[in-house]
Amino acid sequence: GEDVEQSLFLSVREGDSSVINCTYTDSSSTYLYWYKQEPGAGLQLLTYIFSNMDMKQDQRLTVLLNKKDKHLSLRIADTQTGDSAIYFCAESIWSTLTFGKGTMLLVSP
């Protein structure tokens, strides 16, 4: 079956790097996504990676994918207080997304 797991909470200081981890179970996933959700808002697409890639960098964001271990991570460089939010990883098979429960990132000044 499909299951996506994330740690629930991460606290960092402003300026540090944040690393949010995720594991998934379905080896037929085609794309893996990271979304950000701020209070009272919808989901903001941050980045995504194709399942045959190992890494993708997009400005302050770096996504690493270990397909053998079904492990995905999102690194945010120079984390800012505005990055405080809940981060969801999701795997997709065709167009259906299966989400983790989300990681709450708290950035303190």
Added chain:
Amino acid sequence: KAGVTQTPRYLIKTRGQQVTLSCSPISGHRSVSWYQQTPGQGLQFLFEYFSETQRNKGNFPGRFSGRQFSNSRSEMNVSTLELGDSALYLCASKGTGSSYEQYFGPGTRLTVT
């Protein structure tokens, strides 16, 4: 380009009533998916529509239904509302072809009393 819009943003209904939520995808996008978000269950897939046809369906009772119009706008309907239907309902819009980017709207917050 305008993003995904959902109406209404907030809704309060009573048990037993029915409700219709609306989603307008990004211009040119033909795929619309619906998700339910609750604190207990997280984000769960409801269904996906593409070119007015339901392409995929999640594990929800038949009280949850949807449709898509020729302009790609989509509606979802929940009949005989239960307290447990209280949730944030999100729709996602996806382009065609090689685009795998799915963009979400702000959601409709449904409260059932």
